[in-house]
Amino acid sequence: xxxxxxxxxxxxxxxxxxxxxxxxxxxxxxxxxxxxxxxxxxxxxxxxxxxxxxxxxxxxxxxxxxxxxxxxxxxxxxxxxxxxxxxxxxxxxxxxxxxxxxxxxxxxxxxxxxxxxxxxxxxxxxxxxxxxxxxxxxxxxxxxxxxxxxxxxxxxxxxxxxxxxxxxxxxxxxxxxxxxxxxxxxxxxxxxxxxxxxxxxxxxxxxxxxxxxxxxxxxxxxxxxxxxxxxxxxxxxxxxxxxxxxxxxxxxxxxxxxxxxxxxxxxxxxxxxxxxxxxxxxxxxxxxxxxxxxxxxxxxxxxxxxxxxxxxxxxxxxxxxxxxxxxxxxx
Numbered sequence: 001x002x003x004x005x006x007x008x009x010x011x012x013x014x015x016x017x018x019x020x021x022x023x024x025x026x027x028x029x030x031x032x033x034x035x036x037x038x039x040x041x042x043x044x045x046x047x048x049x050x051x052x053x054x055x056x057x058x059x060x061x062x063x064x065x066x067x068x069x070x071x072x073x074x075x076x077x078x079x080x081x082x083x084x085x086x087x088x089x090x091x092x093x094x095x096x097x098x099x100x101x102x103x104x105x106x107x108x109x110x111x112x113x114x115x116x117x118x119x120x121x122x123x124x125x126x127x128x129x130x131x132x133x134x135x136x137x138x139x140x141x142x143x144x145x146x147x148x149x150x151x152x153x154x155x156x157x158x159x160x161x162x163x164x165x166x167x168x169x170x171x172x173x174x175x176x177x178x179x180x181x182x183x184x185x186x187x188x189x190x191x192x193x194x195x196x197x198x199x200x201x202x203x204x205x206x207x208x209x210x211x212x213x214x215x216x217x218x219x220x221x222x223x224x225x226x227x228x229x230x231x232x233x234x235x236x237x238x239x240x241x242x243x244x245x246x247x248x249x250x251x252x253x254x255x256x257x258x259x260x261x262x263x264x265x266x267x268x269x270x271x272x273x274x275x276x277x278x279x280x281x282x283x284x285x286x287x288x289x290x291x292x293x294x295x296x297x298x299x300x301x302x303x304x305x306x307x308x309x310x311x312x313x314x315x316x317x318x319x320x321x322x323x324x325x326x327x328x329x330x331x
Contacts, residue, residue: 009184010147012043012086015063018052018068019208022191022199024288025249026295030151030186039312040081041145044068047093050132052121057323068302070209073292084313086141091317095140095324096133099166102173103136105163111135111158121202139163144317149184157183157228174327177320177329180255181273191249193241194223208283211290217278220246225270226263236263236270243270243277250280 013023026071031042044064050057064085070108086092108114109132118126142150142163150160158228160183167178190198193205200206207216229236238260240245247256255276262268293304325331 003292006037006039007148007149008039008041008145010043010142010145011151012048013067014142015044015046015049015060017059017063017201018066018208018210020199020201020208021205021285024074024209025069025191025283027151027155027186028074028076031081034184035076035081038149041084041147042071042076042081043084043086043141043313044071045086045138045141048134048137051128051131052117052124053127054128054130055124065299066210068133068300068306069292069295072295072305073209073288075288078309082309082312084179084304084310088310089317091144091314091321092137092140092266095144095323096137098328099136099140099170100133100322101171103166104133105132108132108135111162113158114157135159135162136166139166139276143167143178145313146179146316146319146320147181148179151186153186153295168304170324177323177327179323182292190245192245193240194219196224196242206302209285209288209292211289213286214282214283216285220274220278220281223274225273229270231267232269235266236265243274246281247273247277248315250284252256252280257282266269 011027013019013027019028020122023038028118033041034040044067045062046060049060050064053060060099068083068085072078076083114132117131122196138159141160142160143166150156152160164180167180170178193199193203194207195203195205197203197205201327207219211219221242223243223246226236228234228240238247241248241263244263247259253258259268259276263273279325
């Protein structure tokens with residue numbers, strides 16, 4: 001099937017730092033599978049990073065570069081999908097501006113992450129329009145490519161519903177230009193971080209794709225386990241052990257069943273349990289780590305692939321903006 005005959009999807013990642021195993025398992029792996037089924041657009045959202053990092057934007061270009069390398073190392077193929085950088089396509093900003101003229105403020109204030117992040121990220125001032133309006137910029141990112149669907153985790157559904165509302169309001173006020181994109185829900189595994197919480201850059205508990213397998217193993221060695229298991233001969237509970245959460249992803253079924261049984265009767269200690277986990281993680285990511293090392297040494301090849309993707313995305317965005325201006329009487 002040609003790209004023109006397939007349904008289109010779009011998704012992106014903020015340039016807030018290096019990608020980790022949670023990003024890979026929860027999103028990137030799924031994108032790689034989808035790139036042959038859909039006309040796929042994937043981008044680095046560097047403007048979105050400014051919503052919380054506006055005081056120190058100098059780190060964003062380096063983060064953008066690292067994420068692009070991660071995209072290709074994970075298996076995104078520039079010949080099978082469109083990879084681009086948000087800020088290189090100014091039409092995103094124009095559409096965001098036009099959307100902001102008719103979007104009611106309460107629509108933005110009711111997005112759950114607006115108050116949640118303000119309560120969590122207390123080390124910075126988030127009482128800015130950029131932070132309030134980033135779901136609207138996200139809507140522009142999606143609608144400018146007329147995406148039929150968006151691969152999202154369940155936590156992103158309120159953002160996608162806002163996008164659908166914006167599309168409906170535009171189509172009602174002016175004329176029908178935008179489809180209402182559907183959610184393409186991903187089977188997002190909860191990837192535990194080194195401290196037991198969800199793996200996250202902001203928690204400083206992540207295993208990064210840019211690390212060597214040796215560095216990953218060293219982190220796993222000090223990963224927390226069942227807090228009630230204080231001595232080697234104490235029985236454990238795999239259901240509350242963050243390390244076992246990674247076993248569920250990286251360890252084969254037979255070994256995993258053995259670990260679960262032996263942990264409960266103190267037949268295996270945490271040190272030996274983690275040795276098996278380290279081997280499983282190494283098997284799972286060794287090829288990615290090697291591809292990433294090679295790509296990092298060939299940045300010009302990465303940049304060329306992204307340049308081609310950006311050119312294609314810009315062409316689509318410009319066509320949409322012609323329709324938008326005509327519909328609004330701004331042509």
